[in-house]
Amino acid sequence: MEKEQLLQGLIIKAQSGFFTVETRQGFVVCQLRGKLKQGRALGDIAAVGDRVRITVLLDGSGVIEEVEERKRAIVRLDPRPQGEYQQILLANPDQAIFVFACANPNPRLKMLDRYLVIAEKQNVPPLIVANKIDLVDDPREIFGLYESIGYRVLYTSPKLQVGLEELKNALNGRVSALAGPSGVGKSTLLNAIQPGLGLAVNEISTAMNKGKHTTVTRQLFPVDGGGYVGDTPGWKSLALWDTEPEELDAYFPELRELVPHCQFSDCTHTHEPGCAVQAALKEGRIHPERYQSYLRLRAGQD
Numbered sequence: 456m457e458k459e460q461l462l463q464g465l466i467i468k469a470q471s472g473f474f475t476v477e478t479r480q481g482f483v484v485c486q487l488r489g490k491l492k493q494g495r496a497l498g499d500i501a502a503v504g505d506r507v508r509i510t511v512l513l514d515g516s517g518v519i520e521e522v523e524e525r526k527r528a529i530v531r532l533d534p535r536p537q538g539e540y541q542q543i544l545l546a547n548p549d550q551a552i553f554v555f556a557c558a559n560p561n562p563r564l565k566m567l568d569r570y571l572v573i574a575e576k577q578n579v580p581p582l583i584v585a586n587k588i589d590l591v592d593d594p595r596e597i598f599g600l601y602e603s604i605g606y607r608v609l610y611t612s613p614k615l616q617v618g619l620e621e622l623k624n625a626l627n628g629r630v631s632a633l634a635g636p637s638g639v640g641k642s643t644l645l646n647a648i649q650p651g652l653g654l655a656v657n658e659i660s661t662a663m664n665k666g667k668h669t670t671v672t673r674q675l676f677p678v679d680g681g682g683y684v685g686d687t688p689g690w691k692s693l694a695l696w697d698t699e700p701e702e703l704d705a706y707f708p709e710l711r712e713l714v715p716h717c718q719f720s721d722c723t724h725t726h727e728p729g730c731a732v733q734a735a736l737k738e739g740r741i742h743p744e745r746y747q748s749y750l751r752l753r754a755g756q757d
Contacts (some may be wrong), residue, residue: 461520466505466546467683470672474501474519476509485509485517498541502528503673503685504630505546527578529632531693544673544687545632551579551687552625554635554644557597558590563636564597566691568748570634571606573693575706579632582625583608586640589615600742604709613640613647623648627680632687641686649679660686700753704732707749709741725750 464483468475474485485507491500501507506523529544529551551574555562567583574581585598589612598608609625611618622644625631633656635641645653659674675683695703704710704724710732714722718729727733735741 462509462511462517464507464509465675466501466503466507467675468672469501469503469674474507476507476517476519478509480511483509483511483515483517485519487519491519491522496540497538498530499543502543502546503675504528504543504548529573529577529579529687529690529693531689532697544689544693545630545675545685547630548579548632549629550582550625551632551634552582552584552684554584554586554633554639554641555598556587556590556639557585557594558587560636560638562597564744565748565751566636567601568745569752570690571601572703572706572752573690573695575708576695576698581606584611584618584622584635584644585609586611586644587614588612588617600745603742604745606708611644613643616647619644619648623678623680626678626684627682629682630675631678631682631684633684634687634690645684652676652678652684656684656686660688695752700755703749703753707745709735709745710749723753 462478462480464476464478466474467477472486476483476485487501501519501522505525507519508521509517509519511517525546527548528546529548531542531544533540533542553567553570555567571581583598583601583606585594585608588594588610591597594610602608609618609621611622613619633641642653642657645656655676659672673685675685678684701721704714710724713731713735716731717724717727719727722730724730724732732741736743736746
């Protein structure tokens with residue numbers, strides 16, 4: 456009888472308890488070994504982006520024997536009758552790519568600030584893509600403040616064929632989570648760097664957005680030259696569920712470095728004497744819009 460093989464692989468698709476795992480011998484559709492499902496799960500045991508070890512059965516299907524420890528994950532809390540459940544949008548992403556348009560639709564920078572806080576919180580390096588730069592005179596007037604904080608911003612326009620090579624290089628060899636409001640041109644951008652990529656990603660994204668009654672498929676799509684990209688709708692609903700208001704300043708890089716200089720260790724940066732953040736705000740070293748985003752998130756308004 457043919458000997459069963461234990462193979463390492465990457466989960467690139469998950470749907471209804473079936474996982475497509477990419478291995479050095481090709482793609483294997485797997486289910487979880489029963490012992491992995493014992494006890495009440497507090498979150499997804501296996502998810503797209505997880506590295507796993509599988510047994511290939513004689514009929515060509517597979518069984519996931521072991522899920523390797525995650526380096527990081529994009530997590531959404533799913534309240535259920537039996538308690539809170541941690542849903543993994545994507546395991547082990549190397550970066551999060553946030554696509555916003557310079558115009559049409561106008562950029563919602565407070566939403567971008569929220570995305571960036573979540574990326575900081577979940578330890579996922581962010582990359583901001585300012586798309587449709589052909590629609591404005593100077594895109595840096597809108598997005599330049601993020602560069603001054605230390606975030607990397609790519610300026611792109613499929614129409615002008617600008618920034619496409621740079622974006623492709625940023626995707627190569629990495630697992631990338633893609634996010635951004637509708638209408639910002641994510642699909643057009645992906646199609647411009649790799650024909651058909653945006654269309655494939657958009658089909659999955661549309662299905663995921665139809666609601667909880669739809670069979671949810673999560674999937675990573677290969678990038679020519681290595682790497683994967685996966686759409687991760689739902690960043691807007693990623694509540695900062697395990698974030699205390701007093702830790703929020705740690706996820707704003709320009710505030711983080713000032714906190715140790717505040718007079719009080721429990722400073723809220725709103726009214727206290729000797730507040731280094733307030734002083735920096737008055738001196739123009741912190742952008743007022745970013746400070747407003749901090750206040751809104753601290754008050755739970757976003």
